[in-house]
Amino acid sequence: MRETAVVFRRELKSYFLSPIAYVFGVLFLGVLMYLAAQQQIVEGQQASMQAFFGLLPIVFLFFLPGLTMRLWAEERRSGTIELLMTFPVRIGSLISGKFFAALAFLAVLLLCTMGLPLTLSNYGSLDWAPVIGAYVASLLLALVSLLVLYAFGFPRIAEWIAGFLPTWAVDLLGGISPYKYFESISRGVFDTRDCVYYICFCGFFLHANAVALHYRRLKG
Amino acid sequence: MSHAASSRCRESGIALPLTLHFLLLLLVLGQAVYLASRHRARLDATSDELYSLTESTRRIVGGLDKRLVVEAYFSPKEDLPAELRNTRVVLDNFLDEIAQLGKGKLVVKRFNPIEDKSLQDTCTRVGIKPIDTQSATTTAVGVSRHWQGLRLVYDGGKQKVLEQIAPTVSFLAEAMVTPAIKEVVTKERRKIGFMEWPSSSPGQQGQAIGWETVRTMPDVAKRYDFQNYKDAEGALVPEDVQTLVLFRPMDITDRQKYVVDQFVMRGGTLVLFSDVADYGLQPNRQCNKVQMALDAKDSEHKWQEQLLHYGIDQPGQIVADLAPQAGQAYNPMGGGYEYLGLPMQMGMVRQVAYPYFFHAVDGDWSQPQIANKLASSSGKLDEEQAAYFRRTLRPGIDTDEFLFKTFRQFKRGPGFYWPCLMRLRGNGAQTTLPDGVNGRVLLWSSPLTIIEDPQASLNALMGRDLQSQALANAAFNQKLQQRLQSEPRRQAPLMMELSGTFSSFFAGKQRPKKASELKEEEDRKRAEEAADKPVDGNQAKEPEVGPPLPKPDASADALAKAPADPEMLQQVAGNARIVAFADSDFVRDDFTRGLYRQQGGPNSIFGAAFFPMLLDWLSQDSDLVALQSRLPKDRKISLLGDQLIDTGDRRDAEKQLRTTRSSLVVANVAGPCAVMLALGLFVLFSRRAQKRRFLEAIGN
Numbered sequence: 001m002r003e004t005a006v007v008f009r010r011e012l013k014s015y016f017l018s019p020i021a022y023v024f025g026v027l028f029l030g031v032l033m034y035l036a037a038q039q040q041i042v043e044g045q046q047a048s049m050q051a052f053f054g055l056l057p058i059v060f061l062f063f064l065p066g067l068t069m070r071l072w073a074e075e076r077r078s079g080t081i082e083l084l085m086t087f088p089v090r091i092g093s094l095i096s097g098k099f100f101a102a103l104a105f106l107a108v109l110l111l112c113t114m115g116l117p118l119t120l121s122n123y124g125s126l127d128w129a130p131v132i133g134a135y136v137a138s139l140l141l142a143l144v145s146l147l148v149l150y151a152f153g154f155p156r157i158a159e160w161i162a163g164f165l166p167t168w169a170v171d172l173l174g175g176i177s178p179y180k181y182f183e184s185i186s187r188g189v190f191d192t193r194d195c196v197y198y199i200c201f202c203g204f205f206l207h208a209n210a211v212a213l214h215y216r217r218l219k220g
Numbered sequence: 221m222s223h224a225a226s227s228r229c230r231e232s233g234i235a236l237p238l239t240l241h242f243l244l245l246l247l248v249l250g251q252a253v254y255l256a257s258r259h260r261a262r263l264d265a266t267s268d269e270l271y272s273l274t275e276s277t278r279r280i281v282g283g284l285d286k287r288l289v290v291e292a293y294f295s296p297k298e299d300l301p302a303e304l305r306n307t308r309v310v311l312d313n314f315l316d317e318i319a320q321l322g323k324g325k326l327v328v329k330r331f332n333p334i335e336d337k338s339l340q341d342t343c344t345r346v347g348i349k350p351i352d353t354q355s356a357t358t359t360a361v362g363v364s365r366h367w368q369g370l371r372l373v374y375d376g377g378k379q380k381v382l383e384q385i386a387p388t389v390s391f392l393a394e395a396m397v398t399p400a401i402k403e404v405v406t407k408e409r410r411k412i413g414f415m416e417w418p419s420s421s422p423g424q425q426g427q428a429i430g431w432e433t434v435r436t437m438p439d440v441a442k443r444y445d446f447q448n449y450k451d452a453e454g455a456l457v458p459e460d461v462q463t464l465v466l467f468r469p470m471d472i473t474d475r476q477k478y479v480v481d482q483f484v485m486r487g488g489t490l491v492l493f494s495d496v497a498d499y500g501l502q503p504n505r506q507c508n509k510v511q512m513a514l515d516a517k518d519s520e521h522k523w524q525e526q527l528l529h530y531g532i533d534q535p536g537q538i539v540a541d542l543a544p545q546a547g548q549a550y551n552p553m554g555g556g557y558e559y560l561g562l563p564m565q566m567g568m569v570r571q572v573a574y575p576y577f578f579h580a581v582d583g584d585w586s587q588p589q590i591a592n593k594l595a596s597s598s599g600k601l602d603e604e605q606a607a608y609f610r611r612t613l614r615p616g617i618d619t620d621e622f623l624f625k626t627f628r629q630f631k632r633g634p635g636f637y638w639p640c641l642m643r644l645r646g647n648g649a650q651t652t653l654p655d656g657v658n659g660r661v662l663l664w665s666s667p668l669t670i671i672e673d674p675q676a677s678l679n680a681l682m683g684r685d686l687q688s689q690a691l692a693n694a695a696f697n698q699k700l701q702q703r704l705q706s707e708p709r710r711q712a713p714l715m716m717e718l719s720g721t722f723s724s725f726f727a728g729k730q731r732p733k734k735a736s737e738l739k740e741e742e743d744r745k746r747a748e749e750a751a752d753k754p755v756d757g758n759q760a761k762e763p764e765v766g767p768p769l770p771k772p773d774a775s776a777d778a779l780a781k782a783p784a785d786p787e788m789l790q791q792v793a794g795n796a797r798i799v800a801f802a803d804s805d806f807v808r809d810d811f812t813r814g815l816y817r818q819q820g821g822p823n824s825i826f827g828a829a830f831f832p833m834l835l836d837w838l839s840q841d842s843d844l845v846a847l848q849s850r851l852p853k854d855r856k857i858s859l860l861g862d863q864l865i866d867t868g869d870r871r872d873a874e875k876q877l878r879t880t881r882s883s884l885v886v887a888n889v890a891g892p893c894a895v896m897l898a899l900g901l902f903v904l905f906s907r908r909a910q911k912r913r914f915l916e917a918i919g920n
Binding site: 022038045197 | 234242246249250252253257261262264267856860877884889891895896897900904
């Protein structure tokens with residue numbers, strides 16, 4: 001746990017010390033908030049965050065790779081991955097530390113968007129439960145997207161998956177869309193099925209990442 | 221690249237164990253997701269609980285005493301086009317949920333008509349219709365046929381077919397299926413009596429304007445059996461009819477008054493849609509008064525006196541409400557305009573103010589800021605008057621009854637059209653209802669109300685073109701505004717309910733006779749006159765010594781046909797109820813059918829919706845109430861706030877609106893970006909300072 005916290009702090013600090021994070025943050029917030037505010041703040045329209053949360057997965061699609069691909073790629077590029085592998089740190093701690101740091105950075109960005117629901121609540125009668133649900137769902141969606149990109153950021157996993165799995169299985173995986181489960185929570189309905197789905201999804205990719213790192217460490 | 225990588229893995233001997241490892245993991249996780257979807261627990265956190273089954277459905281399905289089979293004729297989900305596939309998911313979830321609720325009494329049987337041709341014939345026979353969808357590829361265009369319908373069979377007998385059903389959300393599935401279940405399990409329809417007096421002014425299409433639409437709506441006709449008791453004979457309303465609806469009584473005969481009186485005396489529920497003046501909408505929507513009298517020509521008793529006897533004072537005036545919110549119409553685009561509007565291009569309607577069309581606003585008029593505003597003149601506050609307003613003004617919807625649950629979500633009551641003044645009997649603020657009778661007002665107008673005698677013309681849209689109509693409307697409203705300044709601030713009741721042990725209006729009076737009795741009397745008189753008429757001197761003396769003359773055959777037949785009136789009831793033994801509305805136009809045919817839609821209204825959208833709710837409320841049938849109120853709460857954004865009283869310049873308001881919106885958009889975009897930039901700059905400068913300090917430390 002302590003190791004995880006150390007990795008988490010280091011990663012989070014690196015996010016906030018890098019100018020890329022701010023450029024990324026301003027772009028992300030600027031694009032998202034402009035599109036959402038234009039659609040949501042309209043006299044006589046129902047006070048709802050539907051347009052915002054409808055846009056969010058699309059904006060994630062463009063911005064999340066920038067946030068996640070660097071997690072391992074940066075280590076490899078600067079050569080620190082070899083050093084990292086030699087540290088007496090468990091692979092699980094490495095993975096979870098990096099992962100939660102990315103998630104925390106994203107959570108900060110999402111927190112910056114709270115002005116919009118507050119505005120809508122002030123000028124209309126906003127139903128907060130679906131909004132909170134949608135924020136949770138957005139984080140979960142970001143979480144699985146992060147994990148996919150995070151895991152794919154380590155190229156060997158992508159290669160393994162593409163190499164080993166038959167086409168029908170790849171299609172099957174493609175069919176299990178996280179967006180389907182995002183919809184349910186985002187409208188304010190918390191379902192055990194959706195929660196189990198997200199836990200399983202995250203568990204699978206975290207485990208896949210751990211296996212990849214484990215074999216790398218064994219390989220030396 | 222990927223093949224090369226896989227071969228490397230295989231060479232290293234980890235490919236097989238890894239594959240097995242991940243396959244097993246996927247299998248376990250897939251199983252976990254599958255189990256979680258089979259045994260779900262869900263929490264609907266929305267404040268309106270839009271995604272949960274309502275109490276209505278739970279009560280109806282939970283209370284089934286016999287087996288209800290839901291036959292689902294569904295094409296395979298995989299074959300459905302995308303737009304239908306989503307509705308299938310919703311429908312499947314809903315059917316699973318009600319089957320669980322039914323605890324064996326509700327069984328869902330699924331059939332696939334695509335697989336079995338004989339099932340397609342069954343579908344056609346029972347009335348389930350296929351859904352044909354078009355699909356186009358680059359080379360061909362085709363039509364594919366799908367089935368998605370339900371047949372409900374209760375106890376192997378009563379059936380109901382939903383020929384095509386494609387709900388996009390769960391509450392729509394519920395709104396479609398639950399009333400069908402209710403209909404199929406309901407043994408008999410509740411009887412409701414009615415009397416209607418159609419307008420003497422024909423509608424725009426030449427037909428007499430009555431109240432047929434609301435009585436024959438599917439929701440109403442399925443559960444209520446309306447029977448007309450306004451017959452020539454004037455028979456009393458049968459015992460099994462517990463509710464009697466009067467649609468705008470006028471030209472009421474004494475016998476009709478007696479029928480109504482005796483219905484109340486035996487403990488019935490009387491619903492009164494009343495008006496004191498009849499206004500017709502001529503071409504170009506000119507609102508002109510049509511001749512109307514409450515009492516029939518030869519009537520000895522006054523209808524207004526009869527109502528006053530029960531505790532309802534209807535002095536013969538009409539009401540206008542000048543509060544902007546009271547006249548704010550629903551659905552200004554599409555589906556017709558609720559109040560008065562001017563038709564513009566592209567089916568749009570521009571609202572024009574017409575204070576004779578309005579609704580009760582779901583707001584508390586006794587709020588201090590409103591009371592203070594009402595009690596202020598030229599910036600000076602009259603404290604005493606403000607305190608009086610705070611004490612006496614009532615909320616627009618002055619009740620928590622389930623009848624208004626849906627309307628509360630829209631923050632308003634149904635729209636009324638030229639309503640009349642109707643109040644509880646009394647002297648000013650003090651009511652003096654009859655002994656044993658309780659009364660309450662359920663709907664009130666705003667305090668910006670004008671009460672006046674019905675004028676011959678209430679035209680607000682004079683002129684041929686839109687511009688002159690708009691100008692005429694402005695002048696019309698300006699006059700009303702000026703009048704309002706000189707009027708006292710008061711509210712007018714729009715709906716009231718009285719209940720208790722009413723006494724008969726006819727107690728101690730002669731009972732008005734039935735038509736057959738009058739005819740008999742007339743015949744007897746005629747016969748007597750004929751007998752009295754001296755043909756010669758001998759015949760004139762005959763009656764004095766001989767037996768009486770035989771009765772004429774016709775009156776003897778009539779007497780034999782018509783049952784004799786029971787003894788007059790003088791007092792209600794149990795509890796009777798009168799529900800009175802100060803308007804009848806909001807449920808009348810031309811308004812509810814939307815005949816004036818093309819011209820820009822009026823179209824009583826809420827009147828048609830309100831009537832079935834009223835019937836359920838009157839019969840205390842709360843089974844479908846939760847479903848009726850299954851409309852999402854109105855969460856409209858109001859950038860300038862609720863202006864209950866203010867009536868400022870429209871252009872200023874629009875300008876203010878634009879400015880507010882722009883500043884809010886800018887604040888929402890710039891605010892978070894500025895936070896990020898500020899944080900970035902802070903980090904940059906603190907890092908620089910840190911670096912400088914470090915370099916200085918080295919230099920030192």
